[in-house]
Amino acid sequence: MQTPLIDDLISALRVLPGVGAKSAQRMAYYLLERDRKGALRLSGALQEAMDKVGHCEQCRTFSETDFCPICASSKRNQNEICVVESPSDIAVIEQSGIFRGTYFVLMGKLSPIDGIGPDEIGLPLLELRLQQQDCSELIIATNPSVEGEATAHYLQQMAKNYQIKVSRLAQGIPLGGELEYLDSGTLTQAFISRREV
Template identity: 60%
Template sequence: MTQSSLIADLIEALRCLPGVGPKSAQRMAYHLLERDRDGARRMAAALTAAADKVGHCTSCRTLTELEICPVCASPSRDRSLLCVVEMPTDVAAIEQSNVYKGLYFVLMGHLSPLDGIGPADIGLDLLSIRLGQGEIKEVILATNSTVEGEATAHYIAELARSHGVAVSRIARGVPMGGELEYIDGGTLSHAMAGRQTL
């Protein structure tokens, strides 16, 4: 025991950050204590405020400290389009690309029957109610291209069809800058099947 206990506690606490192991945590702790105590205090305040006050948007389920998140509340968004994603980070990624002006619905996960995660756990009861209200004309499925993401997309597609709402799935294919040589077979077969006439 050569580190004082408060520093050891801080190193241990920093390890709950994703991708931070013992060495990085030690480096972060010493960096904050040696050079940036104000940053440490600011971070503590931000963590406490966010952990205590951030909840879910009652409309789209994304993380927000507001009753209705800024996207759902914005009068300039197209309320006939609903993009379904798995996580709030997916919303952030799509927003940063600046190509979508509709609303979102955040599942906060995906269907995973083996883990006991069913339709109600990912908010599909809420989604069903919204689809029934008739405002939404198209559901864009933007769940991940994983087995669970595809299964979830399939399930939601059925749900939307049962409400008579149009459904689409974001295109799968070769990413921009991608070299064919390094792209897996599954992606290539989707890229072939989804080819578009020029």
């Protein structure tokens, strides 16, 4: 039998994605048995992040200031906006070094069944940005799920209202991938997204 404090710790660890009861219990015991300094550091970092990390006023990504470093940079092309579902998507794109524009983070995707409409993912703020900013291209980088595709369609219609060029990230065969290991949906997208060489 565990004490109430240990039960609370295990329960708190279960808020993490993919962490079930057993994993949370192992983590809690590990921290208590072997790494109390690490646990205190983790606790302090969590507290500070919760207190000080908010959202960028322009793109909605996580930021400790009113504007994130990307939106505040004069070296970024402010006329190109890449729309992504989450801040982690920005991290992946930035690691590639290929995109030099700015972003807009939806913090989700349209899902009427779950009660998530345009307001819940910040689309009125994006529309205001499209009205006020000289945007030359809206790049849609939502995931290829049913909800992601519905969100992409909504974004496409919104951008067309302002005569803004809309593009979608190509989807299909990964670099180094072999055809025999692809599912039919991925192969279909690869054919649809093919370009002339």
